Amino acid sequence: MKSIGLVILTALVTAVLVVAGIWLYDKQDAGGQGTTQEQPLTLSSRGARAISSAGTADFVLAASAVTPAIVHVKTTYDGAGANRSYLDLFGLPQSPAPASGSGSGVLITQDGYIATNNHVVENASGIEVVLPDKRSFQAKLIGVDPSTDLALLKVDAKELPFVTLGNSDSVQVGEWVLAVGYPLSLSSTVTAGIISAKGRSIGILNRPSQGNYAEPGQAAGNTAIESFIQTDAAINPGNSGGALINTDGQLIGINTAIASQTGSYAGYGFAIPVNLMQKVVNDLQKFGEVKRGYLGVSFPAPTVEDQILKERGIDPASVKGVYIMGVQPGSAAAAAGLEEGDIIQRINGVNVASSTELSERIARQYPGDKLELTYLRNGKARNADVVLQGEEAMLAESGDEGAAKGLQAKLGATFAPVPDQVKQRFGLRSGVYVTEVQQGGFFDMAGIPRGTIITSVNGMRVNSLSDMNRAFSASGRGAVRLDGITPDGNSFVISIPLSA
Numbered sequence: 001m002k003s004i005g006l007v008i009l010t011a012l013v014t015a016v017l018v019v020a021g022i023w024l025y026d027k028q029d030a031g032g033q034g035t036t037q038e039q040p041l042t043l044s045s046r047g048a049r050a051i052s053s054a055g056t057a058d059f060v061l062a063a064s065a066v067t068p069a070i071v072h073v074k075t076t077y078d079g080a081g082a083n084r085s086y087l088d089l090f091g092l093p094q095s096p097a098p099a100s101g102s103g104s105g106v107l108i109t110q111d112g113y114i115a116t117n118n119h120v121v122e123n124a125s126g127i128e129v130v131l132p133d134k135r136s137f138q139a140k141l142i143g144v145d146p147s148t149d150l151a152l153l154k155v156d157a158k159e160l161p162f163v164t165l166g167n168s169d170s171v172q173v174g175e176w177v178l179a180v181g182y183p184l185s186l187s188s189t190v191t192a193g194i195i196s197a198k199g200r201s202i203g204i205l206n207r208p209s210q211g212n213y214a215e216p217g218q219a220a221g222n223t224a225i226e227s228f229i230q231t232d233a234a235i236n237p238g239n240s241g242g243a244l245i246n247t248d249g250q251l252i253g254i255n256t257a258i259a260s261q262t263g264s265y266a267g268y269g270f271a272i273p274v275n276l277m278q279k280v281v282n283d284l285q286k287f288g289e290v291k292r293g294y295l296g297v298s299f300p301a302p303t304v305e306d307q308i309l310k311e312r313g314i315d316p317a318s319v320k321g322v323y324i325m326g327v328q329p330g331s332a333a334a335a336a337g338l339e340e341g342d343i344i345q346r347i348n349g350v351n352v353a354s355s356t357e358l359s360e361r362i363a364r365q366y367p368g369d370k371l372e373l374t375y376l377r378n379g380k381a382r383n384a385d386v387v388l389q390g391e392e393a394m395l396a397e398s399g400d401e402g403a404a405k406g407l408q409a410k411l412g413a414t415f416a417p418v419p420d421q422v423k424q425r426f427g428l429r430s431g432v433y434v435t436e437v438q439q440g441g442f443f444d445m446a447g448i449p450r451g452t453i454i455t456s457v458n459g460m461r462v463n464s465l466s467d468m469n470r471a472f473s474a475s476g477r478g479a480v481r482l483d484g485i486t487p488d489g490n491s492f493v494i495s496i497p498l499s500a
Helices: 002-032 059-069 085-090 274-287 305-311 355-363 391-398 400-411 420-426 442-446 465-475
Strands: 070-077 099-107 113-117 126-130 136-138 140-145 150-154 176-181 189-200 228-231 243-246 250-259 268-273 343-347 370-377 380-387 413-417 432-437 453-457 478-485 491-499
Touching: 059 070, 059 176, 059 189, 059 243, 070 113, 099 176, 099 250, 113 250, 113 274, 140 274, 150 274, 176 250, 189 268, 189 355, 228 250, 250 274, 268 274, 274 355, 305 442, 343 355, 400 413, 400 442, 400 465, 413 465, 432 442, 432 465, 442 491, 453 465
Parallel strands: none
Antiparallel strands: 070 099, 070 126, 099 113, 113 150, 126 136, 140 150, 176 189, 176 243, 189 228, 228 268, 243 250, 250 268, 343 370, 370 380, 413 432, 432 453, 453 478, 478 491
16 A cells, blocks of 8 residues: 555655746746837748647737737827718718727737837827826827838837737638727627638728818828738627737737628628738838838739730739739839839749739838849840839839820829819819720720720829829829729729839
8 A cells, every 4th residue: 555655655756846947938938928029120031830829829828928019009180180081971060079999909019019000190289108007108109100000109118018929921821810909999809710812912002081182282191012811710890990909919910901881790801911011110110101112013903914914815813923914114123124024923932923022022122232033034034123202213113204195104094174064063173084994904994985085193183194194103102092993983993003
């Protein structure tokens, strides 16, 4: 009996030691997984995994590490800054009382820099940041970038919790992720899902709000850069500006939009990749604005790419890369010898399978950056070294006169002012008629017929061809959003790419 008791005692002691050892290891490991960015706004690449995160979904540690650094962003608006679109739409009286809004933000440095969406803080007269521990700060707006829908805030505090930056290039479809934010003005909320797609363009950026247009002659908004990470983690209004994280507790995206018929979660959410976010917030911190390099090529919009390629007698399945529809004279691409019909396949050795990937990779670069492009011409691979230009150089090369001369040819359509009586009939304040559409041209392939009325370009009201030229020139590159009325009187919105 004594020997049996001794065996049992030994087993119990051994079990206690094992459990204690595991607890101590987990405690030490959890301490090492905390937010330890020593330099602000630097990229932390993920290490190699022996097993895919999809097979080792442990959300507890990731959620506990990140949640303290996801903040509630509360905004207030005075009478001039508030969005009165719904009041205007229903003819309701406008109250002089300040309006308010709610969103999320991500602490990315220990000294109080916060990444969020531009649309969360746009036109706000006051911005309050509330941490999960109930501490509250008035935030300073450092800068915004409407092209990516990003904004950078700063609060005056030290030793704050913050999120380690991951590497959005390494995320994989099927990988487990968490969305953290303040949906529907609830307290901090965590939802789980997977990466369901990458490089999504949904045409949501630069969409003008109801009644929020620039007048003719004013500069339109920046052009959109959309290459979203798509996830099925539940995202609702209020999640905007919050974090999309991997199971290591690293930030891989800023939650921005949902695809929904109702305005609430319907299965698809979209996040800005953290690698693009890092470049944008670094620029906003250093310069107060974003400095981008420009390549100077145009390509089909994803929604009409297959149709355009088929119209040109090209099998879409044969295009492994980005088909170039045009090269801007005097641009970096022109100087490197790129031509219409070339297919860009790699940038600095990294494959690019879509125009959204190409746009994102170019958007991360600065004027003067040198890139090595690999492209196909007539089925043969070629390489070219390209030195990207700045926006000023691009505009100087194109010139207003050149843009005016080439706009109708580029779009494959001609335009004329809309008569006042037609504007009155449709209740329009602006508009140009599409008087002719060239067979095989861009408007023809995009399904925009003769008789269509274009009311705005990237939120800038247009009443003449010169207005359109100014709007397109202000757009510079990327996707251009057209709002208008079809010949049968239905409203439409279409986003078309111009260049990268």
